[in-house]
Amino acid sequence: MRKKRILPHIVALIAALFIAGLPHGIGILPTDTVAEATEIDGIGATRERVRRGDTFDIVVNVPATNNTADTVDIRIAFDPTVFEVRSWRPTINGSDVMSNFSNTDGFLALVAANVYANLNNGLTFTASMKVKTNAPLSTYEFRLSRAIIDNYDTKYRWVPQTTGINVRVSNETASVSGNVSLRSAAPITVATAVLRDSEGHSVSQNITLGYNTRTGQYEGSYRFDDAESGADYTITVSAPGCRERTETFNTAYSLTILDMPVNMYGDVDGDGDVTALDATQILRFLAGSPSEIKGLDGITDEYLRSVGHVTAGSILTVQDATQILRYRAGFTSVFDGI
Numbered sequence: 001m002r003k004k005r006i007l008p009h010i011v012a013l014i015a016a017l018f019i020a021g022l023p024h025g026i027g028i029l030p031t032d033t034v035a036e037a038t039e040i041d042g043i044g045a046t047r048e049r050v051r052r053g054d055t056f057d058i059v060v061n062v063p064a065t066n067n068t069a070d071t072v073d074i075r076i077a078f079d080p081t082v083f084e085v086r087s088w089r090p091t092i093n094g095s096d097v098m099s100n101f102s103n104t105d106g107f108l109a110l111v112a113a114n115v116y117a118n119l120n121n122g123l124t125f126t127a128s129m130k131v132k133t134n135a136p137l138s139t140y141e142f143r144l145s146r147a148i149i150d151n152y153d154t155k156y157r158w159v160p161q162t163t164g165i166n167v168r169v170s171n172e173t174a175s176v177s178g179n180v181s182l183r184s185a186a187p188i189t190v191a192t193a194v195l196r197d198s199e200g201h202s203v204s205q206n207i208t209l210g211y212n213t214r215t216g217q218y219e220g221s222y223r224f225d226d227a228e229s230g231a232d233y234t235i236t237v238s239a240p241g242c243r244e245r246t247e248t249f250n251t252a253y254s255l256t257i258l259d260m261p262v263n264m265y266g267d268v269d270g271d272g273d274v275t276a277l278d279a280t281q282i283l284r285f286l287a288g289s290p291s292e293i294k295g296l297d298g299i300t301d302e303y304l305r306s307v308g309h310v311t312a313g314s315i316l317t318v319q320d321a322t323q324i325l326r327y328r329a330g331f332t333s334v335f336d337g338i
C-alpha cells in the first residue's frame with residue numbers, strides 16, 4: 001500500500017474521519033518511570049506489574065535518527081476485556097497527527113502523513129491506560145502490530161527492537177515495614193527508604209528520625225503498602241554520613257517487617273563514633289580473629305564489612321583501618337569528602 005506518496009494522505013483522511021466520533025481520554029497521569037520506558041526502542045510500559053484499577057502508561061518510542069520521515073503509522077493491540085484507554089493524544093511538533101483508539105476492539109493507532117518530522121531527538125508517543133476492575137488475573141501483551149516510519153527517498157524504515165510488552169495483572173497486595181535506627185554524635189534527622197522490585201521499578205519514602213533518649217539512637221520507620229504479594233524486592237535505606245544498607249527479601253507474607261539499622265561510615269562497632277576501636281575491628285577481621293564483622297559463629301556481617309570499607313578499593317583492606325586512624329588523629333583522610 002505504500003508505492004505512492006498520495007496513499008498516506010488517504011490513510012490520514014480515513015483515520016481523521018474515523019476518530020471524529022470517538023470519546024477522548026481524561027488526561028495523562030505523570031509517572032516517575034516514564035523516562036525509563038522511553039529508553040526502549042519500540043514499545044514499553046511504565047509498569048509491568050499492575051493491579052485492578054491501576055493506571056499506567058504504554059509508551060512507543062522511536063529512537064533518534066538523522067533520517068527525515070514522510071510517514072508515521074503506528075498501531076498497538078491490547079486486550080479490551082482487561083485494559084481501557086484513558087488518554088491517547090500523540091503529537092509531533094509542527095505536524096497534524098491523526099490518532100485513534102478503541103476500547104471495544106482493543107487498539108491504539110496514529111497516522112501522520114508527510115510529516116517531515118525531524119527525528120534527530122526521536123519521537124515518543126504515550127497512552128494512559130487503566131486496568132479494568134474486573135480484569136482476570138493473568139499476563140497480557142501490548143503488541144506493536146504496526147510500526148512504520150519511513151521515507152520514500154532514503155528508504156529509511158524503522159525496525160523496532162521491542163514489538164511486545166507484557167503487563168501482569170495481580171490483585172494481591174503486601175506491605176513492607178520496619179524501623180530505621182542509627183547512632184551518631186551529630187544529629188541525623190532524615191533518612192530515605194527505597195523499595196525496588198525485580199524489574200528495577202522503585203518507590204521512595206522520606207523518613208523523619210527522632211532522638212530516643214532511652215536507646216540513645218536516632219529512630220524512625222518506613223512503610224510501603226503497595227508491594228505485590230509473593231514477589232522479590234530489595235529495600236535500601238540511606239542517611240547522611242551513613243553507609244547505605246540494602247536487604248533482599250520476598251513478600252511471602254502480607255506484612256514483611258524488616259528493621260534497617262544503619263551505621264556511619266567507618267563506625268563498625270556502631271557506637272556512634274569513628275574511633276581506633278573501629279579500626280581494630282577491621283584489623284581483627286583481616287587477621288582472622290573474631291570481630292564485630294565476623295564473630296565466633298563464622299558468619300560475616302556483609303553490612304558491617306561495607307561500613308568498615310571506607311576507601312574506594314574493591315575489598316576491605318588495612319588501608320581502610322589506616323584511613324580511620326588518620327581521620328581520628330586529625331590527618332587528611334577519605335572522611336574529608338563525607
Ligand SMILES: [Ca+2]
Pocket residue numbers: 266267268269270271272273274275277278
Ligand atoms: Ca565506633
